[in-house]
Amino acid sequence: MSLFEARKVTKRFGGLTAVNAVDFNVQQGEIVGLIGPNGAGKTTFFNVISGFMKPDEGDVRFLGDSIVGHKPSDICKRGMTRTFQIVKPFPEMTVTDNILVGAFNHHRDAATANKKAREVMELVGLGAQAEKLGRELTVAGRKRVELAKALATEPKLMLLDEVMAGLTPSEVTGMIEVLGRVREAGVTMVIVEHVMQVIMNLSDRIYVLHHGEAIAEGSPKSITSDPRVMEAYLGESFVAEPGGEHAS
Numbered sequence: 001m002s003l004f005e006a007r008k009v010t011k012r013f014g015g016l017t018a019v020n021a022v023d024f025n026v027q028q029g030e031i032v033g034l035i036g037p038n039g040a041g042k043t044t045f046f047n048v049i050s051g052f053m054k055p056d057e058g059d060v061r062f063l064g065d066s067i068v069g070h071k072p073s074d075i076c077k078r079g080m081t082r083t084f085q086i087v088k089p090f091p092e093m094t095v096t097d098n099i100l101v102g103a104f105n106h107h108r109d110a111a112t113a114n115k116k117a118r119e120v121m122e123l124v125g126l127g128a129q130a131e132k133l134g135r136e137l138t139v140a141g142r143k144r145v146e147l148a149k150a151l152a153t154e155p156k157l158m159l160l161d162e163v164m165a166g167l168t169p170s171e172v173t174g175m176i177e178v179l180g181r182v183r184e185a186g187v188t189m190v191i192v193e194h195v196m197q198v199i200m201n202l203s204d205r206i207y208v209l210h211h212g213e214a215i216a217e218g219s220p221k222s223i224t225s226d227p228r229v230m231e232a233y234l235g236e237s238f239v240a241e242p243g244g245e246h247a248s
């Protein structure tokens with residue numbers, strides 16, 4: 001059984017089919033990349049699989065159960081959580097307290113929630129910034145808080161929406177290391193990302209969306225040499241630079 005599976009997922013906006021009969025699966029322990037040119041349907045697909053939008057057709061299954069129609073908070077309690085492209089930590093709360101918001105999702109007991117918050121803060125490299133306020137953080141710091149908040153909910157599967165957007169090349173390298181540690185901690189991940197260096201470095205498998213359809217799936221190596229993928233990216237830079245137009 002796959003940890004996660006989307007079967008023939010379709011989402012339309014009026015006459016526009018943003019996601020068209022997409023099959024997608026994730027096995028325990030994998031990092032799966034999701035790429036595609038601008039407007040390919042990545043965000044829409046992400047919104048559907050994380051419960052923020054309902055598919056018009058198809059099924060989304062996590063741990064063998066359909067989660068279509070379930071609230072994101074319920075899906076999070078089951079062990080699947082997501083991050084957002086635009087990261088807004090609570091500005092007047094410390095880094096610790098921001099992360100505790102995630103930890104309390106899973107633990108009612110304050111001591112246990114605190115312990116979890118400390119643990120994920122160390123994992124993402126925020127230990128030294130624990131007492132900083134949300135508004136004092138750089139983009140890179142805010143991205144790490146977003147990641148830590150998601151991790152504090154103790155996910156089995158984490159969906160990451162452009163965690164590298166707006167980061168400098170050295171910050172991207174730092175974040176790749178962090179995600180490597182997250183994987184070692186046993187968290188399975190799906191990554192939507194424009195920074196190809198990240199996708200190619202981290203992903204075990206990659207799905208490519210184009211005009212709402214999954215046109216290719218395979219190892220990073222097979223994807224880069226796939227003629228359908230090259231054609232889909234015609235006119236766009238396939239090797240996007242960190243901190244590009246998708247900076248938030």
Ligand SMILES: Nc1ncnc2c1ncn2[C@@H]1O[C@H](COP(=O)(O)OP(=O)(O)OP(=O)(O)O)[C@@H](O)[C@H]1O
Pocket residue numbers: 013016018036037038039040041042043044045
């Ligand atoms: N709420 C909406 N209402 C109407 N059309 C939408 C809506 N959201 C997305 N779309 C359209 O659906 C298509 C897919 O958009 P989506 O944002 O999912 O693509 P994307 O691959 O995430 O793009 P990008 O890489 O630019 O973020 C686009 O044509 C977009 O204009």
